[in-house]
Amino acid sequence: MKLLDIGEITERSGVKPSTLRYYEEVGLIQSITRHGLRRQYEPQILTKLSLITLAKAGGFSLTEIAGMFSEKGQLQIPREQIRERADLIDEQIKELTALRDILHHVADCPAPSHMECPSFQRMLKASDRRKPAKKKPPTK
Amino acid sequence: MKLLDIGEITERSGVKPSTLRYYEEVGLIQSITRHGLRRQYEPQILTKLSLITLAKAGGFSLTEIAGMFSEKGQLQIPREQIRERADLIDEQIKELTALRDILHHVADCPAPSHMECPSFQRMLKASDRRKPAKKKPPTK
DNA sequence: ATACGACTTCAAGTCAACTTGAGGTCAAGT
DNA sequence: ACTTGACCTCAAGTTGACTTGAAGTCGTAT
DSSP states (O other), rough: OOEEEEHHHHHHHHOOHHHHHHHHHHHOOOOOOOTTTEEEEOOOOOHHHHHHHHHHHHHHHHHHHHBBOOOOSSBBHHHHHHHHHHHHHHHHHHHHHHHHHHHHHHHHHHOGGGOOOOOHHHHHHHTTTTOOOOOOSSOO | OOEEEHHHHHHHHOOOOHHHHHHTTTTOOOOEEOOOOEEEOOOTHHHHHHHHHHHHHOOOOHHHTTTOOTTTTTTTHHHHHHHHHHHHHHHHHHHHHHHHHHHHHHHHOOOOOOGGHHEEEEEEEEOHHTOOOOOOOOOO
């Protein structure tokens, strides 16, 4: 199976050499051998990089992403964790959807002051329900 | 109209005092006055903080968020920009959806090696179409 | 044989977004 | 009058994810 050198990986994945080296340094990917000094990669690394890029776009940290791969480089997460992550992403999708809807509203609503527009307020409130606990009970 | 002091803002918004001070430092929010040393805020700041929190969750930088507010603290973005932002968010939602679907697949597909599973590959390819341009045309 | 260009290492730098710590101030309760 | 607790300032530190720069090494084309 033919190997690809770092330049080719960069070209085909859009990930810079410096970034690839950094990913290797932190143990996220490995180069399989060297040609002279040049790192050589197995073609599968491209799949892995797609996955990494995608997960980053989803707001996962490199550490979290690293945790999604087993030693052999396979995706290997206990099912339970996968569900958790999927739920997290759903959460995020909802937030983004709320934000988008708010923007649309702002674009279309001719009210001079959105801050006081009731439907604007309503949308914001709806997005607030995932907040840290408030301490004050309605005491008194 | 009664003012809220920083502790109350923290309690009701979930945003830490240090963060509020930081936001003020970078010009994202303002405290309206002081009670002794204590910052006092107008209640509307809570709406603004909701919006900030939401936008942050949407991956916007503080600088970008600051750009969404006019001097008076109102949301004020040219319609064209709003559409752009909304499209950006849609983009992100698509990415997240792809990621979630991949995770679901991984959770359900009993194949030993996802990396080679064709439907896994297909999903990844689908998420790749937003990549930087490749230089190599099929020359030769 | 040599020059070229694409890589290499390693340390240091950068950026955003906060957080922490030391030392200080203030108003309200006892 | 004094203590307390919640705030204050300001500088420095932290984290994550890279990037940059200087100095060096190779394989390949000429």
